[in-house]
Amino acid sequence: MNCSTFQQQIWNDASQLGFAEKKALTEHLNHCAECKAISHQVEAVQQLIDSEKNINTDAMMSQRIMNAIYAEPSPRNITWGNLSYKLMVAASVAVAIAIGTSLPILLNNNSSETTTTMNEMAYLDDVTLEGLDSWLIEP
Amino acid sequence: MNDIDIINDILKGNNRKYELLVDAYQRQVMATCMGFVHHRDDAMDLTQEVFVKAYRALATFQGKASFATWIYRIAVNTCLEHLRKKKKKQTLWLFDQGNDRMEPSHTQTPQHEAEQNELQQQLQSAIDSLPENQRIAFVLSKYDELPQAEIARVMMMTEGAVESLLQRAKKNLQKKLSSLAKEF
Numbered sequence A: 001m002n003c004s005t006f007q008q009q010i011w012n013d014a015s016q017l018g019f020a021e022k023k024a025l026t027e028h029l030n031h032c033a034e035c036k037a038i039s040h041q042v043e044a045v046q047q048l049i050d051s052e053k054n055i056n057t058d059a060m061m062s063q064r065i066m067n068a069i070y071a072e073p074s075p076r077n078i079t080w081g082n083l084s085y086k087l088m089v090a091a092s093v094a095v096a097i098a099i100g101t102s103l104p105i106l107l108n109n110n111s112s113e114t115t116t117t118m119n120e121m122a123y124l125d126d127v128t129l130e131g132l133d134s135w136l137i138e139p
Numbered sequence B: 001m002n003d004i005d006i007i008n009d010i011l012k013g014n015n016r017k018y019e020l021l022v023d024a025y026q027r028q029v030m031a032t033c034m035g036f037v038h039h040r041d042d043a044m045d046l047t048q049e050v051f052v053k054a055y056r057a058l059a060t061f062q063g064k065a066s067f068a069t070w071i072y073r074i075a076v077n078t079c080l081e082h083l084r085k086k087k088k089k090q091t092l093w094l095f096d097q098g099n100d101r102m103e104p105s106h107t108q109t110p111q112h113e114a115e116q117n118e119l120q121q122q123l124q125s126a127i128d129s130l131p132e133n134q135r136i137a138f139v140l141s142k143y144d145e146l147p148q149a150e151i152a153r154v155m156m157m158t159e160g161a162v163e164s165l166l167q168r169a170k171k172n173l174q175k176k177l178s179s180l181a182k183e184f
């Protein structure tokens, strides 16, 4: 095995490694300064992640969220008023996407930057679009 | 009672049932938010925002994806939106964000604490400087411990694309961390 393979293993959870793999990794780290350094760095990142993801939230967090929820109107109240508003937003989004996709083609611009922006847009609008999708089929 | 039954009950007017979803997913949403903002109070505010957004959109939830996938997607979008707004503000006022991050534990000497705090901020900056898609995949993988298949569903990508994003994220982080190597 080479350093690149060991460096991939360093990022994996130690519990995912088999006995033989663990042993080979430990032996390699005893001899390879580069992988040893990376192992320390990854360990530091993992410690940061562990401390952040296990951070205690306010004991009243659920209550706090539910108080915000009780202040909201019921999610079942779909009126024709906001439906037509949603349809207008859907139409605007569709037009914006159509313009966005056709412009680079018209300008014959194939830069990767444009592609990233479009992917990002499609991704970011997903929640909105999934919502709009169902607004459209709702009678 | 599964998530769909709970959602149907809520849509029939029983909004108290939403607490079941909040209790079931609050920890994961909080972990996602911490992965993006590294700040407890901000992450708590964002977690609340995520659940309110999900509640408002509940009638549009079609069950094409699981509720878990759906709420992760809302969480990622909410965090990215928050970071964009914050970046805009910072560009306007050039505020120092040094004290805005997670505080270190209080069991250390002041000097050790300061060093740890600095290292922590450098590690956070290294994660934050990843390209957006790599950062999303990394947070979902490391903070939420989601398997690649679930990350693929959240990000609406193939598993192969997620695997490649994660590999590049780790390589990029390794590069950034090597430049900090003297700190370790």
Ligand SMILES: [Zn+2]
Binding pocket: A002, A003, A004, A006, A028, A032, A033, A034, A035, A036
């Ligand atoms: Zn090596």
